[in-house]
Amino acid sequence: MIDADYMIHGDYLLTMADGEEPLTDGAAVVKGDKIIDVGNYTELATKYNAKHYIGGGFRLILPGLINTHTHAAMVYFRGIADDMPFRDWLEGYIWPAENRWLSAEFVSDAMELACLEMVRAGITTFCDMYFFEDAAAVIVKEIGMRAVLGRGVLDFPSVSAKTPDEYIESAEEYIKKWNGDELISPSIAPHSPYACGPDTLKKAKKVADKYNAILHTHLSETEWEVNEIGKRYGRSPIDHLENIGVLDNNVLAAHCVWPSDSEMDLLARRKTGVSHCVDSNLKLASGFAPVVSMLDRGVKVCLGTDGAASNNDLDIIAEMGAAARLHKAAAGDPTALNAKQALRMATLSGAEALGLGDKTGSIEKGKQADILIVNMKKPHLLPIYDIFSHIVYSMRSSDVESVMINGEVVQDRGVLVKKSEDEIMDKAIRWNRRIKEETRS
Amino acid sequence: MIDADYMIHGDYLLTMADGEEPLTDGAAVVKGDKIIDVGNYTELATKYNAKHYIGGGFRLILPGLINTHTHAAMVYFRGIADDMPFRDWLEGYIWPAENRWLSAEFVSDAMELACLEMVRAGITTFCDMYFFEDAAAVIVKEIGMRAVLGRGVLDFPSVSAKTPDEYIESAEEYIKKWNGDELISPSIAPHSPYACGPDTLKKAKKVADKYNAILHTHLSETEWEVNEIGKRYGRSPIDHLENIGVLDNNVLAAHCVWPSDSEMDLLARRKTGVSHCVDSNLKLASGFAPVVSMLDRGVKVCLGTDGAASNNDLDIIAEMGAAARLHKAAAGDPTALNAKQALRMATLSGAEALGLGDKTGSIEKGKQADILIVNMKKPHLLPIYDIFSHIVYSMRSSDVESVMINGEVVQDRGVLVKKSEDEIMDKAIRWNRRIKEETRS
Numbered sequence: 017m018i019d020a021d022y023m024i025h026g027d028y029l030l031t032m033a034d035g036e037e038p039l040t041d042g043a044a045v046v047k048g049d050k051i052i053d054v055g056n057y058t059e060l061a062t063k064y065n066a067k068h069y070i071g072g073g074f075r076l077i078l079p080g081l082i083n084t085h086t087h088a089a090m091v092y093f094r095g096i097a098d099d100m101p102f103r104d105w106l107e108g109y110i111w112p113a114e115n116r117w118l119s120a121e122f123v124s125d126a127m128e129l130a131c132l133e134m135v136r137a138g139i140t141t142f143c144d145m146y147f148f149e150d151a152a153a154v155i156v157k158e159i160g161m162r163a164v165l166g167r168g169v170l171d172f173p174s175v176s177a178k179t180p181d182e183y184i185e186s187a188e189e190y191i192k193k194w195n196g197d198e199l200i201s202p203s204i205a206p207h208s209p210y211a212c213g214p215d216t217l218k219k220a221k222k223v224a225d226k227y228n229a230i231l232h233t234h235l236s237e238t239e240w241e242v243n244e245i246g247k248r249y250g251r252s253p254i255d256h257l258e259n260i261g262v263l264d265n266n267v268l269a270a271h272c273v274w275p276s277d278s279e280m281d282l283l284a285r286r287k288t289g290v291s292h293c294v295d296s297n298l299k300l301a302s303g304f305a306p307v308v309s310m311l312d313r314g315v316k317v318c319l320g321t322d323g324a325a326s327n328n329d330l331d332i333i334a335e336m337g338a339a340a341r342l343h344k345a346a347a348g349d350p351t352a353l354n355a356k357q358a359l360r361m362a363t364l365s366g367a368e369a370l371g372l373g374d375k376t377g378s379i380e381k382g383k384q385a386d387i388l389i390v391n392m393k394k395p396h397l398l399p400i401y402d403i404f405s406h407i408v409y410s411m412r413s414s415d416v417e418s419v420m421i422n423g424e425v426v427q428d429r430g431v432l433v434k435k436s437e438d439e440i441m442d443k444a445i446r447w448n449r450r451i452k453e454e455t456r457s
Numbered sequence: 458m459i460d461a462d463y464m465i466h467g468d469y470l471l472t473m474a475d476g477e478e479p480l481t482d483g484a485a486v487v488k489g490d491k492i493i494d495v496g497n498y499t500e501l502a503t504k505y506n507a508k509h510y511i512g513g514g515f516r517l518i519l520p521g522l523i524n525t526h527t528h529a530a531m532v533y534f535r536g537i538a539d540d541m542p543f544r545d546w547l548e549g550y551i552w553p554a555e556n557r558w559l560s561a562e563f564v565s566d567a568m569e570l571a572c573l574e575m576v577r578a579g580i581t582t583f584c585d586m587y588f589f590e591d592a593a594a595v596i597v598k599e600i601g602m603r604a605v606l607g608r609g610v611l612d613f614p615s616v617s618a619k620t621p622d623e624y625i626e627s628a629e630e631y632i633k634k635w636n637g638d639e640l641i642s643p644s645i646a647p648h649s650p651y652a653c654g655p656d657t658l659k660k661a662k663k664v665a666d667k668y669n670a671i672l673h674t675h676l677s678e679t680e681w682e683v684n685e686i687g688k689r690y691g692r693s694p695i696d697h698l699e700n701i702g703v704l705d706n707n708v709l710a711a712h713c714v715w716p717s718d719s720e721m722d723l724l725a726r727r728k729t730g731v732s733h734c735v736d737s738n739l740k741l742a743s744g745f746a747p748v749v750s751m752l753d754r755g756v757k758v759c760l761g762t763d764g765a766a767s768n769n770d771l772d773i774i775a776e777m778g779a780a781a782r783l784h785k786a787a788a789g790d791p792t793a794l795n796a797k798q799a800l801r802m803a804t805l806s807g808a809e810a811l812g813l814g815d816k817t818g819s820i821e822k823g824k825q826a827d828i829l830i831v832n833m834k835k836p837h838l839l840p841i842y843d844i845f846s847h848i849v850y851s852m853r854s855s856d857v858e859s860v861m862i863n864g865e866v867v868q869d870r871g872v873l874v875k876k877s878e879d880e881i882m883d884k885a886i887r888w889n890r891r892i893k894e895e896t897r898s
Contacts, residue, residue, distance in 0.1 A: 094839075098846040099795040133836040298782035299850065301791035328850040329837050338779065341739035350742035354540040395574040396770050396854075398535075398882055399889030405539040409740065409769040413837075414855035441839055448840030 021423065022046040023066035024387055025057045026075035028403050032363045032378040038403050042077060046385040049198070049423035054379055070418060070425070074393040076403070079378050080140025080162075080386035080421060081332040082366025085232075085270040085291035085320025087146045088130035089123040092447055093325040102238055102300045110325060111174075114147075117451065118175045123148035124155050125447060128440045130330060131159040132432055137331045137413035140386040140421045141377075143268060143291070143320070143370055145205035145232045147176035150190050153200045160426040160434055162386065164268075164370050166205030166232040167191070169220055171212050180216045184223060191227045199422060201230065201372070203268075208234040209245050209253050214260045221262045230268050230371060236279070237271035238302050254279035263288055268369055270320060273297055273305040280306065284314040289369025292361070294339045296322035307339065308347045311357065318366035333413045336362045340408050355408035389418040462864065463487040464507035465828055466498045467516035469844050473804045473819040479844050483518060487826040490639070490864035495820055511859060511866070515834040517844070520819050521581025521603075521827035521862060522773040523807025526673075526711040526732035526761025528587045529571035530564040533888055534766040543679055543741045551766060552615075555588075558892065559616045564589035565596050566888060569881045571771060572600040573873055578772045578854035581827040581862045582818075584709060584732070584761070584811055586646035586673045588617040591631050594641045601867040601875055603827065605709075605811050607646030607673040608632070610661055612653050621657045625664060632668045640863060642671065642813070644709075649675040650694050651685050655701045662703045671709050671812060677720070678712035679743050695720035704729055709810055711761060714738055714746040721747065725755040730810025733802070735780045737763035748780065749788045752798070759807035774854045777803045781849050796845035830859040 022045070029042025031054060043057040045064045053060055071077060090110075097109035123146065134142060143164040146152065156163045167187035168176065177183040187204045194202035206212040206220040217233075224231040236242060236253040245253045254275055257263040265287035272290045275283065283290060292305050310317050319335045321327050340358035344350045367377025376386045392400065394415060400406055419427040426433055432440075463486070470483025472495055484498040486505050494501055512518060531551075538550035564587065575583060584605040587593065597604045608628040609617065618624040628645045635643035647653040647661040658674075665672040677683060677694040686694045695716055698704040706728035713731045716724065724731060733748055751758050760776045762768050781799035785791050808818025817827045833841065835856055841847055860868040867874055873881075 092840060094851060095842045095846040098843060098850065099792050101791050105791075129836055129839060136836055295782055298786040299791070301785040301789055301793070303786060303789075324851075328846065331837070338782075341736055341779075342783070344742040345739040345744060348742055348744075350542050350546075350740070351540055352742070393882060395570055395577055395878070395882065396772070398570060398885040399533060399892070401536045401889075401893065402539060405536040405769065409539065410535060410765075412853065412855060414853060437836070441834060441836065444839040448842075451840070452842065 017065040018063060020045045020047045020052060020064045020066040021068065022420070023060065023064060023069045024077055024389065024420070025069065025071040026077035026389065027073060027392070029054070029077040029379065030403065031380060032079050032360060033380050044077060044379050044385070044387060046420070046423055049384055051379060051381055051383050051385050053381060071389050074391060075417070076390040076392050077379070078138070078388045078390060078407070079363045080376065080388055080419065081138045081362050082318065082370070082377060083134060083139045083142040083321050083330065083332050084268060084289065084318045084366045084369055085293055085322055086130070086142050086144045086330060087323030088142065088144050088330070089126035089146050089152065090323035090325040091130045091133065091330070092122065092126040092444065092451070094328050096325060098328070102302065103240065105300070115175055118147055120148045120151035122447070124151045125443045127152045127155040128159070128435065129444045130324070131156060131161055132437060132440050133330045135159065135161065135419050135427050135432060136416065137333060138388045138416040138419060139330065139332055140419060141367065141370070141372065143230070143232060147174070149202070150193070153194055157199055158434060159432070160421050160424050162199050162376065162421055164201040164203050164230050164232070166203040166230065169204060169206040169212060169216060171216055184216070184219045187220070188223050191223065191229055195227055201370070203230040203232050205232040208237070208241070209256055210241055217257070217262050218260055221264070224266055230266055231262070232268045233270065235269035235272055236274045239274060242274045252276060252279060254282055258282050258286070266371065270322070271297065271302065271305065272310070273303045275306065275310070280310050280313050280315060283310065287316060290315055290317045291320035291369070292317050292339060293320045293322040294335055294342055296326045300326055304342065304346045307343050308352045316365060316369045317361060318369045319361050331413045332362050333411055336408050355404035358408045359404060385420050385423040387420040388416055390415050391417045458506040459504060461486045461488045461493060461505045461507040462509065463861070464501065464505060464510045465518055465830065465861070466510065466512040467518040467830065468514060468833070470495070470518040470820065471844065472821060473520050473801060474821050485518060485820050485828060487861070487864055490825055492820060492822055492824050492826050494822060512830050515832060516858070517831040517833050518820070519579070519829045519831060519848070520804045521817065521829055521860065522579045522803050523759065523811070523818060524575060524580045524583040524762050524771060524773050525709060525730065525759045525807045525810055526734055526763055527571070527583050527585045527771060528764030529583065529585050529771070530567035530587050530593065531764035531766040532571045532574065532771070533563065533567040533885065535769050537766060539769070543743065544681065546741065546767070556616055559588055561589045561592040563888070565592045566884045568593045568596040569600070569876065570885045571765070572597060572602055573878060573881050574771045576600065576602065576860050576868050576873060577857065578774060579829045579857040579860060580771065580773055581860060582808065582811070582813065584671070584673060588615070590643070591634070594635055598640055599875060601862050601865050603640050603817065603862055605642040605644050605671050605673070607644040607671065610645060610647040610653060610657060612657055625657070625660045628661070629664050632664065632670055636668055642811070644671040644673050646673040649682070650697055651682055658698070658703050659701055662705070665707055671707055672703070673709045674711065676710035676713055677715045680715055683715045693717060693720060695723055699723050699727070707812065712738065712743065712746065713751070714744045716747065716751070721751050721754050721756060724751065728757060731756055731758045732761035732810070733758050733780060734761045734763040735776055735783055737767045741767055745783065745787045748784050749793045757806060757810050758802060759810045760802050772854045773803050774852055777849050796849035799849045800845060826861055826864040828861045829857055831856050832858045
């Protein structure tokens with residue numbers, strides 16, 4: 017018998033490794049932070065002597081979900097401004113609120129709430145773009161999540177820096193500090209081609225390349241952006257990034273709602289990751305991203321929630337269902353974006369787009385143990401005929417029972433392990449009161 | 458002090474009566490099956506002596522949600538056939554499965570699971586179209602839900618009748634039997650203008666009129682239907698119903714994805730209820746119903762889930778969020794279908810479309826007590842700035858804590874009161890096994 021730490025067992029186990037079918041009565045064996053075996057439970061039980069057995073009957077075992085576009089600390093602005101045009105929302109509400117409230121303390125406290133929300137929803141890795149990411153990183157590690165945390169860069173001053181060079185320099189310092197961390201991948205996040213000029217974007221790319229980091233940016237989100245970048249540079253946004261030498265396989269481009277055909281081919285050729293944020297695009301009326309066409313061309317499309325001030329939640333299970341449904345109607349084809357493809361976007365494709373395809377995104381021998389246990393004995397999850405359709409069209413984030421990240425149980429049967437949920441929520445309630453009182457006066 | 462049965466209290470109470478603002482620290486007082494007062498909790502507490510106090514801090518009080526289009530017993534076929542064209546799904550999988558499995562016993566057992574799922578999700582009233590509705594009605598009453606149950610009518614034979622006249626006669630008998638029941642409104646449900654000829658539709662309308670019942674039908678769901686009805690009758694489907702004298706204010710038309718401008722005006726003029734089933738329309742690629750345009754023209758649009766074999770759940774909270782998001786992008790206007798409008802569609806508009814506007818759909822003095830208590834102390838529901846946006850864009854069905862229908866607590870802090878959830882789920886598991894085994898062999 018081989019010693020191990022965890023035997024994780026379920027009626028179904030989906031490895032999400034390409035070409036592999038769902039295992040019934042499946043199990044994953046974890047030792048330290050790694051998956052050391054995957055297969056039939058009965059066989060593995062005769063081979064391994066695991067300290068802990070988790071999962072069981074009516075349980076579904078899945079790779080942890082990957083949220084590839086967030087502004088996690090914006091959970092504290094959830095619902096502060098809704099049902100309004102994108103630029104009114106951004107310039108009239110969000111940027112002013114950020115200028116008033118943002119601090120390391122705000123971001124730390126808000127990040128706790130965001131991590132709690134994401135772990136509850138089965139997200140084990142997320143890719144963030146915001147400010148005070150150094151403070152954020154401390155919290156993410158305390159909770160025990162995996163994240164690509166991008167230091168925001170703008171051409172104009174904000175609470176976090178005054179000049180483009182100051183943003184870039186502090187981003188480089190931050191990346192140097194966190195590079196090599198087992199859970200945190202530091203990254204640089206120039207906001208967009210409309211909030212960052214070509215010089216800033218090129219400098220950011222240089223930093224990303226130097227440290228083998230992700231460059232995370234918003235790209236081709238709205239028709240306004242396409243027109244604006246056209247006016248400024250005579251090109252559409254993706255083409256513009258290509259032209260200045262920034263479009264690459266270490267770029268994570270959020271949204272891509274308005275790519276032309278040739279821009280989609282560019283995204284595929286450059287192996288750029290595209291974070292599709294379906295609920296945010298719908299709610300802000302940004303449009304329908306041509307996801308089916310991008311996937312057909314081989315673009316690395318994955319899923320993101322965007323910030324909770326635009327969506328208004330951090331729930332990749334909901335995004336999976338929304339994307340799989342929407343793109344059938346948008347393509348006029350009920351066989352488009354099937355359940356299995358949608359689940360891949362939420363798992364392995366997300367990991368690949370973040371440069372973490374060798375570490376997470378699937379349940380495979382040698383990978384880090386980022387694993388979910390879902391309880392399927394629920395009224396809305398019975399009966400079961402097809403496990404993929406079940407996950408994408410019926411499962412809800414509230415069905416996620418336990419969450420393992422990097423070999424550690426971060427949520428145990430519905431309860432966060434390392435921090436008090438009540439304390440996290442009470443902090444949110446106190447901030448809520450402060451922000452509301454000042455807004456009122 | 459006036460005696461009462463329940464004082465239902467929350468930080469927020471939304472009456473959803475037109476023109477009324479959300480109450481903070483609000484309460485509803487219930488005596489017998491009726492709401493006898495609504496207002497500020499502190500004031501009501503000095504006036505009423507209630508046997509039971511329910512709700513409390515961090516609670517939101519809402520009218521029960523209304524699901525205006527279901528085939529509830531189809532929960533037992535949830536996920537049996539997905540990611541395929543509508544007519545393959547209907548004719549290749551659903552109708553054959555129904556012909557093999559449908560019986561009074563199947564419908565009773567499946568209806569239990571459907572009611573459990575709906576109560577959990579805060580649905581207090583639903584409008585069903587299926588077979589063996591007599592057996593279904595018994596279960597719905599046992600659970601304690603309010604429902605409009607429509608006896609299905611087809612032009613071709615099925616397990617439930619052989620000829621159109623046999624369907625119509627048995628529908629009339631069923632309606633006679635249940636008419637006047639306090640929870641069940643019996644109705645007649647000719648499937649669609651493609652599965653029922655003009656004679657059948659006219660006979661069904663006569664029965665509906667005779668008993669003051671709802672005529673529930675599918676209408677203008679797919680582009681195929683528009684073409685098919687055009688070929689057969691030289692008109693589009695809604696126009697066809699008008700032409701044969703069936704379109705009226707006691708008609709509940711599910712889907713209406715493909716109405717022309719003049720057909721939308723017809724729907725408004727005839728005060729026909731339209732059940733918008735956004736998730737089903739997306740998943741089956743039926744198209745984008747012109748909901749914003751219908752609302753602008755004064756059409757009575759409400760929300761439905763459709764059956765769980767097409768959607769794949771019975772969750773009006775999810776439909777509300779999906780509709781409010783989708784129609785912004787479809788209209789290219791982020792202010793379209795705002796959160797308050799979406800919530801009205803899920804409550805009072807639903808009641809009105811079912812002819813139950815004087816009974817349910819809002820929390821008003823004199824109405825039946827159909828009331829939800831939602832727990833808002835959840836990571837994804839903090840902080841709170843705008844209660845409408847919160848409900849539509851952040852709340853999930855798993856946040857519904859307690860459910861009162863007709864003055865009775867049907868779900869008490871997450872637990873169904875009158876039947877065993879485990880027994881309901883175990884029955885579903887046994888049927889699942891039988892259906893899977895036979896399908897395999």
